[in-house]
Amino acid sequence: MNTDTQPSSPESTEAKTRSGSSPTTYVMVLLMGIYLGILFAKSEVAHWQRVHDMFLFREAHMYLIIGTAIVVAMISMLIIKRFAIKSIDGKPITYKPKPYHKGVIIGGMLFGAGWAITGACPGPIYAQIGAGEWLAVLTLIGAMLGMFAYAALKPKLPH
Template identity: 35%
Template sequence: MTAAPTPTSTAPASGSQSARQATGLLTYLLVGVYFGTVLVKSEAASWYRIQEMFRFQDFHMFGLIGSAVLTGLVTTTLLRRFGHTRDGDAVHVADKEPGWKRYVLGGGTFGLGWGLAGVCPGPVFVLLGSGVWGMLVVLAFALLGTYLYGTLRDRLPH
């Protein structure tokens, strides 16, 4: 009696895949904690720094935002040229659709919320972690705005 041949597979075992997924999640968590620390230490999450920026009293936030834009340009260019996932699949960065309405309306809404709250949505969780409990109101309205956008998306200009 002969043994049945075992199928060969290039897919990793489920235990190995779970370990890889957990490692990826831990990496994202550590990068997020590091990024949050950078936001707090650079004062990007400071209401006072944001007010200084909107009043054109200090260059600090403009420098931070400019460096973020430059970093985004460089990383997007590198992703388009050399990007791939951990599994080796190519990363495709789609070009933006032409038009100005979506950018003016979206940027205006974002800027209005930023000005009213005194904080960009990025550091909301960082500020909550720092004990600024007033950010719960900002988080609630950010979630409400996201829900409303999802509900009204088909009726909005894109």
């Protein structure tokens, strides 16, 4: 029986350093994504009619969910700061507020318009696709085009 303490095998260390994260990390992230998709579907956050009703101020369902998410995020940030929790890469998690400027207003209006038209902000797009709402693929394509357009135009935009 060998009692020497040996580091992990070179193969597992190499696999972890090459990709930046272990396969277990990817499995955990995938499971969290599946859980979030189920949560979006069951809470009806990914339903176009719920989003439409929110923007028309017909019901408070989405506002309550968004408010709850804000409270959970605030508590989570307090816990992260209090216990100096690190990311999965071992780096400290820090929050750096972004400066407020007219570009934030313009971007927010574009984001809100896209959300109102498509019924999805970036997270629920995947839940909609997973639920078989195939038109959400067009929303995903539009979101990707918007992201690439922003990246290309970023030097010319107000920051």
